[in-house]
Amino acid sequence: MAKQIKFEFEGEEYTLEFTRKSVETMERQGFSSNDIVDKPASTLPALFAGAFLAHHRYLRRDVIDKIYSKMRRKEELIGKLVEMYNDTIMTLLSEPEDTEGNVEWEARW
Numbered sequence: 680m681a682k683q684i685k686f687e688f689e690g691e692e693y694t695l696e697f698t699r700k701s702v703e704t705m706e707r708q709g710f711s712s713n714d715i716v717d718k719p720a721s722t723l724p725a726l727f728a729g730a731f732l733a734h735h736r737y738l739r740r741d742v743i744d745k746i747y748s749k750m751r752r753k754e755e756l757i758g759k760l761v762e763m764y765n766d767t768i769m770t771l772l773s774e775p776e777d778t779e780g781n782v783e784w785e786a787r788w
Contacts, residue, residue: 682766684763688746693734695727695763696734696763698732700732701733705725710722712726724744726761
């Protein structure tokens, strides 16, 4: 099951989650997790905003920024978002769960 963060803000319920599609969208928009250390002022809010893409794609950025400004325990929140983002990336390398119809391959030099 995918990891999610759920919360309520101003009477609305929100679910933060990363999917392969939302991560791909973030990357197309210029997001790079490598920038978290070098460019935290722009990258951390972008990571938070990207977590809305899976369930709240059309939420305005100013609303997302307002929510972020009101979030408590931001350091822990960012840690969880990084973990969720990385877990999504790792699904690209995971083996298929079933064995039927899988493709075997070999390299030849």
